[in-house]
Structure formats: structure tokens, C-alpha cells
Amino acid sequence: MPGDLGQRTGGPMKRPLGIAVLGLGWMGQAHSRSARRIPMHFPDRSYDPRLVVCADPDPGRRAAASDDFGFSRVTDDWRSAVTADDVDVVFVTAPNMLHLPMIEAACAAGKAVFSEKPIGGTPDHALRAWRMAQEAGVPTGVGYCYLWSPLVLHARHLIQSGALGEIVHYKGCFLSMYGSDPLGLLTWRFMMDQAGYGVSSDILSHSVALAQFLIGEVSEVVGMARTTIPQRPLPSGNASHYGTGSPSDPVGEVENEDFASMLCSFDNGATGTFEASRTIVGPESRNAFEVYGTRGSLSWDHERINELRYYSGSDPTNSGYTTIFGGDRFPFHGAFVPGKANSIGFEDLVTIQDHSFLESLATGEQFSPGFDEAVAVVGVQQALIDSWASRSWQRVSDLRSNP
Ligand SMILES: NC(=O)c1ccc[n+]([C@@H]2O[C@H](COP(=O)([O-])OP(=O)(O)OC[C@H]3O[C@@H](n4cnc5c(N)ncnc54)[C@H](O)[C@@H]3O)[C@@H](O)[C@H]2O)c1
Structure with a gap:
């Protein structure tokens, strides 16, 4: 043609x-x-x-x-x-x-x-x-x-290759400032009928998806939630999500949670802690994890997307963490920039992800993460929501087997 x-x-x-x-x-x-x-x-x-x-x-x-x-x-x-x-x-x-x-x-x-x-x-x-x-x-x-970050993919490779030994603890967080200004407008993310739940849907979901991708399924949780800024100025017209009002503006109620945290166990016996906030001051987009094993540990923070920190407990001369810089030796990185320590950014992850999805459509291969993985994350969210009400530990169930 x-x-x-x-x-x-x-x-x-x-x-x-x-x-x-x-x-x-x-x-x-x-x-x-x-x-x-x-x-x-x-x-x-x-x-x-x-x-x-x-x-x-x-x-x-x-x-x-x-x-x-x-x-x-x-x-x-x-x-x-x-x-x-x-x-x-x-x-x-x-x-x-x-x-x-x-x-x-x-x-x-x-x-x-x-x-x-x-x-x-x-x-x-x-x-x-x-x-x-x-x-x-x-x-x-x-x-x-974030699962498509070349260094997150490398972290998964290190974990699966046994470089960290047996995984014993996982710490995940997503701390963001997008709602930290009390004069930030009451836009859709704060409303139950437009957003549904707050940070547990919005950003804790990223942390849980990362954890399940890296070390496996969460089996049991207990947690808490808070709405730390309960009222915000009402937007007028087609206000930007990041717009601000003034102290004299009429206000409305925030209808979902600004903060959520949880303790958890994983199927493989590891323990975990998670926290997510949209109103904290300081971390601007700290979507971060720390993975601890019996022989080493890893940490990554989206604010430093091109750096993976690795502690090898197997090396007797080792003291402290080594920084692994991103580069074209890791998956997908070279599609954007050649060499080592030349950075990629957030939208590059979206492009890697979208390419991988569209390629799977063209070739007929199974794509992951799809809705199966999303429902596994939501199973954790449902157990967390249940624990807010019961104030007790809740088992995570596979929602797909619910009638
Ligand atoms: N993967 C990530 O890192 C990430 C980051 C940000 C947002 N998100 C998700 O992306 C989605 C959108 O978030 P956003 O930050 O882009 O929001 P946004 O407010 O910037 O954009 C939402 C858009 O949807 C449009 N819209 C509203 N009603 C519509 C309708 N009836 N039909 C068609 N369009 C309509 C709005 O006009 C606006 O252009 C959310 O589900 C959010 O959770 C994901």
C-alpha cells in the first residue's frame, strides 16, 4: 500500500x-x-x-x-x-x-x-x-x-537471581506533595464520585504493584488512613488539577484519604511496611522501595530514577551501598540514550510500557501487567480498607474467585 x-x-x-x-x-x-x-x-x-x-x-x-x-x-x-x-x-x-x-x-x-x-x-x-x-x-x-524502569527491571533480575539471598523485608512508599497546599483546589482526585478512594487507589497502588512485581504476593495487612486536609477551596469552571484558590473562597469537603499506611506479610514469609501520602511536605514524588535479603539489599527512588542502590553482604571488603547508574546495559534504556549514566525520565517509562503493550497486541503475546495483576493489587487495597473498619489484620483474598 x-x-x-x-x-x-x-x-x-x-x-x-x-x-x-x-x-x-x-x-x-x-x-x-x-x-x-x-x-x-x-x-x-x-x-x-x-x-x-x-x-x-x-x-x-x-x-x-x-x-x-x-x-x-x-x-x-x-x-x-x-x-x-x-x-x-x-x-x-x-x-x-x-x-x-x-x-x-x-x-x-x-x-x-x-x-x-x-x-x-x-x-x-x-x-x-x-x-x-x-x-x-x-x-x-x-x-x-514504574515497573518498566530499566533499573527496576534490573532490581527484579538481581532479586530473582538470588543476589540478595532470601527476601526478608520490603519497605514501599509513595510520598507526594501534589495535595500538600491546603489552598489546592477540591478537584476530582479528592471526590468519591470521581476518584473513588484517595491515595490507596491513586499512589499506594503503584507501591503495591511494585512490591508484588519484585518479591511476590501480599497475604495479610493491617493499616490506617487519614484525611489530613479535610476541606479545600471549590474550583470554578475548568480549573486545573494543580490550581490553587484563595483563603476567602468557598470550601468543600475532601471525601477520601490523603494518607494510608500498612504493615503486611508476603506469601513468601517476608514482612513489609508501606506508606502513601499526597499532603506531605518535602518528598515531591518519592515512589521508593527498599528490599532486604539475607545476603544483600537494594533501594530505588523515582526521585533518583537513574540510580539503583545495592548492598552486597557477600563481599567481605564491602562497606556501604554501591550506586548503579542507569545506562544502555539495562533493558530498554538504550532505546532513548546511549552510554552509561545518561538519564531517562518518567515519560520514557510510559513509552517503554506503551510500546510493550502495543507490541504484544501485534504479536499476540500475553502482556503483563494487565487486569489480572491490577486485581491482585486491588485485593490488597480491599483488605486494607477492611482493616480500617475492623482495626485488625485482614487476609488478602483473590477477588477473582469472588462470585
Ligand atoms: N501511571 C501514572 O503514573 C499516573 C500518573 C497520573 C495519573 N494517572 C492516572 O491517569 C488517570 C488520569 O489522571 P490525570 O492526572 O491525567 O488527570 P487529569 O485531570 O490531568 O486529566 C483528566 C482528563 O480527563 C478528561 N475528562 C474528564 N471527563 C471526561 C469524559 N467524560 N470523557 C473524556 N475525558 C474526560 C478531563 O477533561 C482531563 O483532560 C487517572 O486514572 C490517574 O490515576 C496515572
């Missing part, structure tokens, strides 16, 4: 994949940029991503979608975007409580679906989304983008 990119170099035909993006906010833009960048970073891919349609109720974002991001069409009706014949895969990047209806519609239309985390704002929504995808048999992906 004239103009088909698959014939450009005489290489194998690339499968065109039409993409719908539902919501062009932070993550909708990140995925859209990924689709534009993937051909330059991953020339050996089996597909060609095509930004077919973007749905957003905001006219300014629709204009940006067509003028700046290069979508073929824009609409304010996400349902029409999902069912369009030229759409193969739907990216769900709207506020959390819209994820379930969007996923249900994508599944009903037989489209592959990549949902930003959480796949549902509440455990019930997430389970229903998983069930719908199971019944429809469509490929799924979920946006735990």
Missing part, C-alpha cells in the same frame, strides 16, 4: 493500530506523546501506532489533540470514540470513576484496552472491569509505569 510505513525500508509489514485516547490530561498527553515517539525509539516494532481519535469534554484539550498531538479526529463523546471502526485499542486516561464505564464499553466493542491505574476507583469497580474484560476476552494492560 503506497505510503504504508511498513514498506518504507523494505522490512516486514507493520500492523497499523488505531488508538483512541479518552481524556487528554496529564496521562492522556503522556500516552499520546508515546504513540508519536515510539516509531523513533523502537524502529524494529511490529506495529504502527496511529492516533485516531481523542475524546475530552474540554474544547481546549480537543483543539490541542488535533493541532498539536496530531489526532485524526476529536470528540466530546467518548462512547463514539470507543466504537469507531478504525480504533483497535482504547487508552483510558480519564478520572478514575469513569474507568469502569469506559472499560465496559471498550470490552463490549471488542477493543483492546489499556487503562491507567486504578482500573476502577473502588475495588468493586475494578473487579467489575476485570470481569468484563475476562468475558469479552480482550487484551488488557494497566498503567503501572
Whole structure:
């Protein structure tokens, strides 16, 4: 076919994949940029991503979608975007409580679906989304983008190779300042009907996904939650998520948790501690873990995304941690920049993730993390929520076996 990119170099035909993006906010833009960048970073891919349609109720974002991001069409009706014949895969990047209806519609239309985390704002929504995808048999992906960090992948390799010995303790946290200003507006993340739960859905989910990816399933939890800034100024019009009000503005109630923490046990016997906050002052995006084994330990912090810290207890001359810098010796890094200690960033992780998902669609390989892994994270969230009410330890159950 004239103009088909698959014939450009005489290489194998690339499968065109039409993409719908539902919501062009932070993550909708990140995925859209990924689709534009993937051909330059991953020339050996089996597909060609095509930004077919973007749905957003905001006219300014629709204009940006067509003028700046290069979508073929824009609409304010996400349902029409999902069912369009030229759409193969739907990216769900709207506020959390819209994820379930969007996923249900994508599944009903037989489209592959990549949902930003959480796949549902509440455990019930997430389970229903998983069930719908199971019944429809469509490929799924979920946006735990930190799992795709080349140094996180290397950490997993070190753990699985036994370099740390037996894993005995895991410490995970996601401490963010996005809600730390009490004058920060009462936007969707603070509202139950738009976000569902607070940090347990929003950022603790990233920490739990990382832990389960690195060392295995969580089996039992006890935890607590707090709303530390109970009221915020009401937004007017289409206020930015990061906008601030003034002390004289009318206020409304924050409806979900700003802080959550938990103690846990893992299936493999390791212990764990987790904490997540959106109102803390200091850590700006500290999505971090420490893994302790009988022969060594590792730590990583997204604020220093290009550094993995490694302590080898096997080396008798060793004292203190070694810093392993990112570089093209680790998976995917060289697709962005050659050499060693030349940095990559957050959106590069999104691009690695999106490429891996789209490649799996083109080749028919199973993609992970998909909705199965998302429901495993939500099983931990449900046990945590139960422990807030019971003030006691709760076993984590596999929600997929619930009727
Ligand atoms: N993986 C990550 O690291 C990460 C980071 C940030 C956000 N997220 C997730 O991405 C999702 C979006 O978060 P965000 O920060 O991009 O939010 P955002 O507020 O920046 O953007 C949300 C967008 O959705 C649009 N929208 C609202 N109602 C809509 C509708 N009915 N149809 C279509 N679009 C609609 C809004 O106009 C806005 O453009 C959330 O689920 C969030 O949890 C993931």
C-alpha cells in the first residue's frame, strides 16, 4: 500500500493500530506523546501506532489533540470514540470513576484496552472491569509505569537471581506533595464520585504493584488512613488539577484519604511496611522501595530514577551501598540514550510500557501487567480498607474467585 510505513525500508509489514485516547490530561498527553515517539525509539516494532481519535469534554484539550498531538479526529463523546471502526485499542486516561464505564464499553466493542491505574476507583469497580474484560476476552494492560524502569527491571533480575539471598523485608512508599497546599483546589482526585478512594487507589497502588512485581504476593495487612486536609477551596469552571484558590473562597469537603499506611506479610514469609501520602511536605514524588535479603539489599527512588542502590553482604571488603547508574546495559534504556549514566525520565517509562503493550497486541503475546495483576493489587487495597473498619489484620483474598 503506497505510503504504508511498513514498506518504507523494505522490512516486514507493520500492523497499523488505531488508538483512541479518552481524556487528554496529564496521562492522556503522556500516552499520546508515546504513540508519536515510539516509531523513533523502537524502529524494529511490529506495529504502527496511529492516533485516531481523542475524546475530552474540554474544547481546549480537543483543539490541542488535533493541532498539536496530531489526532485524526476529536470528540466530546467518548462512547463514539470507543466504537469507531478504525480504533483497535482504547487508552483510558480519564478520572478514575469513569474507568469502569469506559472499560465496559471498550470490552463490549471488542477493543483492546489499556487503562491507567486504578482500573476502577473502588475495588468493586475494578473487579467489575476485570470481569468484563475476562468475558469479552480482550487484551488488557494497566498503567503501572514504574515497573518498566530499566533499573527496576534490573532490581527484579538481581532479586530473582538470588543476589540478595532470601527476601526478608520490603519497605514501599509513595510520598507526594501534589495535595500538600491546603489552598489546592477540591478537584476530582479528592471526590468519591470521581476518584473513588484517595491515595490507596491513586499512589499506594503503584507501591503495591511494585512490591508484588519484585518479591511476590501480599497475604495479610493491617493499616490506617487519614484525611489530613479535610476541606479545600471549590474550583470554578475548568480549573486545573494543580490550581490553587484563595483563603476567602468557598470550601468543600475532601471525601477520601490523603494518607494510608500498612504493615503486611508476603506469601513468601517476608514482612513489609508501606506508606502513601499526597499532603506531605518535602518528598515531591518519592515512589521508593527498599528490599532486604539475607545476603544483600537494594533501594530505588523515582526521585533518583537513574540510580539503583545495592548492598552486597557477600563481599567481605564491602562497606556501604554501591550506586548503579542507569545506562544502555539495562533493558530498554538504550532505546532513548546511549552510554552509561545518561538519564531517562518518567515519560520514557510510559513509552517503554506503551510500546510493550502495543507490541504484544501485534504479536499476540500475553502482556503483563494487565487486569489480572491490577486485581491482585486491588485485593490488597480491599483488605486494607477492611482493616480500617475492623482495626485488625485482614487476609488478602483473590477477588477473582469472588462470585
Ligand atoms: N501511571 C501514572 O503514573 C499516573 C500518573 C497520573 C495519573 N494517572 C492516572 O491517569 C488517570 C488520569 O489522571 P490525570 O492526572 O491525567 O488527570 P487529569 O485531570 O490531568 O486529566 C483528566 C482528563 O480527563 C478528561 N475528562 C474528564 N471527563 C471526561 C469524559 N467524560 N470523557 C473524556 N475525558 C474526560 C478531563 O477533561 C482531563 O483532560 C487517572 O486514572 C490517574 O490515576 C496515572
